[in-house]
Amino acid sequence: MAPPGSLMRVAYMERGGRAREQCGRPASSENEIRGSAIMKPASKSCSESSEQDKYDLTVCEKCGHGDSEQEMLLCDGCDRGFHMFCLCPVLVTLPVGDWFCPLCSPTALVYEFPKVQKKIVDFFRILKPFHQVSPGCGEVRKRRRQSGGSLCRQKKSRRLLPYIPCSDPHRRLEQMASLATALTSVGVSFTDKLLYSFAPRMANTARLEKGGMQSMGKEDKGTLEACKAMCSRGEWPPLMVTHDSRQGFVVEADRHIKDMTIICEYTGEVDFMRHRTHDEGNSIMGLLFTEDPDEELVICPDKCGNIARFISGINNHSPEGKKKQNLRCVRYDVDGEARVLLIAIRDIPQGERLYYDYNAFQKEYPTQHFV
DSSP states (O other): OTTTOOOOOOOOOOOOOOOOOOOBBBBSSSSHHHSSSSOOOSOHHHHHHHHHHHHHHHHHHHTTTOOOGGGGOOOTTTEEEEGGSSSSOOOOOOSSSSSOOOOOOTTTEEEEEEOOHHHHHHHHTTTSOOOSOTTTTTOOOOOOOOOOOOOOOOHHHOOOOOOOOSSSSHHHHHHHHHHHHHHHHHHOESSSSEEOOOOOGGGGGGGTTTTTOOOOHHHHHHHHHHHHHHHHTTOOSEEEEEEEEETTTEEEEOOOBBBTTTTEEOOOEEEEEGGTTTOSSSSSSSEEEEGGGOOOOEOOOOEOOOOOGEEEOOOOOOOHHTTTEEEEEEEETTEEEEEEEEEEEOOOOOOBOEEEOOTTSSOOOTTOOOO
């Protein structure tokens, strides 16, 4: 059986597309496409020699250093240099086609979404105005207190918990406006479910998972449905999206969150992985891994998604980075379909940033430059 934390954040995929031509010479191999943004000219004429000197002197506008040429990008608008790992957020794959730096990009500015209830309701398609939290919200079930038995058995029987929304409607409005700001800034519309425009829904069959997928029990399914119902009413998870100068948009706990709480489902368009081989997106999530690679599915939140796409990944290469992890990404068989949930793995105090491991399953996502 697949382990409980099975997932794949698959932005770092095999890429067979073209590289940008720099100094008149295209990339000659896939490795060059993936890792060489500044390419030296092959000819040695006077004009080309001076052009080569120009690129030899290129330094990163962020850190001021000219090392790590293999990870230096040149802006197609201003010819300034930027290390991929100095960008905000960090860029882990070489862009296909033209690339524009934060100074030249029209999407560099962040416009705050208005904290107006009608606009929030329309943006998130909320079913009814949210003046107060429904009675009993967050108390989906009453469980008997277990007595006796081993500690190991009690831990295995732990169930998922619903998130508890903030009781202050004005604070919930601020939380939702923060997500709307982030989504509109990156050109993404909101959805709280999986969409099937590129792959048929019948392709998402959890029993096809290679090695098997854990099935969600009846009680946990009820908890998930309760969270979805709360979200549709505007009873939002206690999360705030903020903009970090180094990491871009990040997510923080806006109140204390208990261990085993459902944070959110990873949502977006479902597509076959083979269709996304040359995709530049850095938020693609593995959904289904089958014996037949052509049938593997991913979730793509590049056009529509939710707060999950803004949750940070840990740096797997440092002990300090690993200590930051407070969420786990888990794939479940829910009524025969694969779903991906982000679950708290410990108590999270208010104000703490949310992190999970992008490399918990199969593919290696390059996180060595993550903060």
